[in-house]
Amino acid sequence: MTGILLYLFIFFVKIFEVSLATLRIVLITKDERIKGAFIGFFEVIIWVILAATVLQNINEDPLKVIVYALGFAIGNYTGSAIENMIAIGTTNIEAIVHKNDGKELSKALRKMGLAVTAVEAYGMKDKKEILYIRVPRKQVNAVVKMIRSFQKEVVITINDIKPVYGGYRTIRK
Numbered sequence: 001m002t003g004i005l006l007y008l009f010i011f012f013v014k015i016f017e018v019s020l021a022t023l024r025i026v027l028i029t030k031d032e033r034i035k036g037a038f039i040g041f042f043e044v045i046i047w048v049i050l051a052a053t054v055l056q057n058i059n060e061d062p063l064k065v066i067v068y069a070l071g072f073a074i075g076n077y078t079g080s081a082i083e084n085m086i087a088i089g090t091t092n093i094e095a096i097v098h099k100n101d102g103k104e105l106s107k108a109l110r111k112m113g114l115a116v117t118a119v120e121a122y123g124m125k126d127k128k129e130i131l132y133i134r135v136p137r138k139q140v141n142a143v144v145k146m147i148r149s150f151q152k153e154v155v156i157t158i159n160d161i162k163p164v165y166g167g168y169r170t171i172r173k
Helices: 003-029 033-055 063-086 099-111 137-150
Strands: 090-098 115-122 127-136 155-161
Touching (some): 003 033, 003 063, 033 063, 099 115, 099 127, 099 137
Antiparallel strands (some): 090 155
16 A cells, blocks of 8 residues: 555544543543453554554655654544543533522422532522532433523533442442
């Protein structure tokens, strides 16, 4: 394989390999080590073959390095976009709302099947309620939109979390 076909091969295989690496890292950080290790096995095989292809006759064709680096950069972007679409894991949403809206909002969130814990709090000028909501990452945007429909000046923070043990609708006991 030579010329443009070689460059296209390097470019697209590198994008694929780096996308796999991104998914592997996310899986491992989400406590899915076996899945991450499985992906890592194939990732390394691809990397070795691709690196050998790029390094072969590198002095005569240094453009392969540029194509490889471009594939790496785009692979990072592609891998993170794929991971966002797959939305692996669980997120904790913390919403600080006016006390009056907290009860009604909690009921609406629970009707959606979400785990909600409400804690009384005091803001600078009035009573508040802090809602802790455990949400599958795929539902985060919909839940935030719903919360904001109840109250415009809500304070929302979102944090990815590792697997949760115990509690309502928890897979790991």
